[in-house]
Amino acid sequence: MAATSRGRGRPFLSLLPFLVMAVVAVLELLEGTGTGYLPLLSLGPAFASLSGGVRRAAAVGALALLLCVGLAAHNDIFGTRPNTLTFISITGVTAAGMLASAIRVRNERELADIRTVAEAAQRVLLRPVPRRVGPIHAAVRYISAAARARIGGDLYEVVTTPKGVRVIVGDVQGKGLGAVETAAVVLGAFREAAYDEEDLHGVAARLEKALTRHLTSEQFVTAVLAELGSADRILLMNFGHPPPLLLHADGRIEAAEPPDVAPPLGMASLAGQCPPVYEVPFAPRDQLLFYTDGVIEARDGRGEFYPLAERLEVLRAADPEKALDDLQADLLRHVGAPITDDAAMLLLRRRHH
Known part of the structure; x- marks a missing residue:
């Protein structure tokens, strides 16, 4: 039963970064300049580290930066100090997400190896x-x-x-x-x-x-x-x-x-x-x-x-x-x-x- 629940939750985790960034983009477009939603784009690469590998986390981070550029240009705040800080924030979160993804993938591989050894031990011990x-x-x-x-x-x-x-x-x-x-x-x-x-x-x-x-x-x-x-x-x-x-x-x-x-x-x-x-x-x-x-x-x-x-x-x-x-x-x-x-x-x- 637990395995089934994890299987059902995996597609949602894969879509979550894009859903979050889409909501942030819509709010920024609707509310306009000065509303301060752009820093929330960093949630995209943060959630991306929960599923997928390093490349996926990097790709989501790049997408978040592109959205930030486009929305900043649309609202005439590109190059301002708050916008620069948002770029830095997204870049930092993306780097942290890539590192977290690398660690998670390594741990998952180690767990898979452990399960393989355990199954082999079971076949020997409990024939x-x-x-x-x-x-x-x-x-x-x-x-x-x-x-x-x-x-x-x-x-x-x-x-x-x-x-x-x-x-x-x-x-x-x-x-x-x-x-x-x-x-x-x-x-x-x-x-x-x-x-x-x-x-x-x-x-x-x-x-x-x-x-x-x-x-x-x-x-x-x-x-x-x-x-x-x-x-x-x-x-x-x-x-x-x-x-x-x-x-x-x-x-x-x-x-x-x-x-x-x-x-x-x-x-x-x-x-x-x-x-x-x-x-x-x-x-x-x-x-x-x-x-x-x-x-x-x-x-x-x-x-x-x-x-x-x-x-x-x-x-x-x-x-x-x-x-x-x-x-x-x-x-x-x-x-x-x-x-x-x-x-x-x-x-x-x-x-x-």
């Missing part, structure tokens, strides 16, 4: 999940609150291992580059541990070890680990993360709550032991939705949270990608504005044998 992996269909959606960066502290991954399909969805405490770096550490450790370790406890221990080496403050990561084998069940470990929501084929909805509350990753010393692995049924055509708190904490204009569990009926579409598109669209309609926190959603649908 697209395979649409079909083992016995499931998978789909993912990520919405970043930092629209210009397009990347934040939420993380997800789906990998196929000899033990089955293993999944992580998590949320790094904090924001900015520090959160992105921590997310990269977690995902790197998970991608290795998911293949090497015999069970989810081993995977969790590797993640905790990696974070212990990396974290230097009170930062932590909430996360859910999952493992899906050939049986009609899925194993879960929850580290202080919102519980996944299970949508059964018959329409029943339940939260896959852990048996005990556990601290996030990076704070294992507070618990003294790893949280238990628990299992939930996951039969053919069942769906399991993992999400981050940016989804359930998204508020509408009245301050009401998004009622995710009440909206899962939109996931009934035959294609999981379409189902998650519908859920994302419903979330954005609820908010009605850019979201204020990163939000990730990962949908697993058990294929029918």
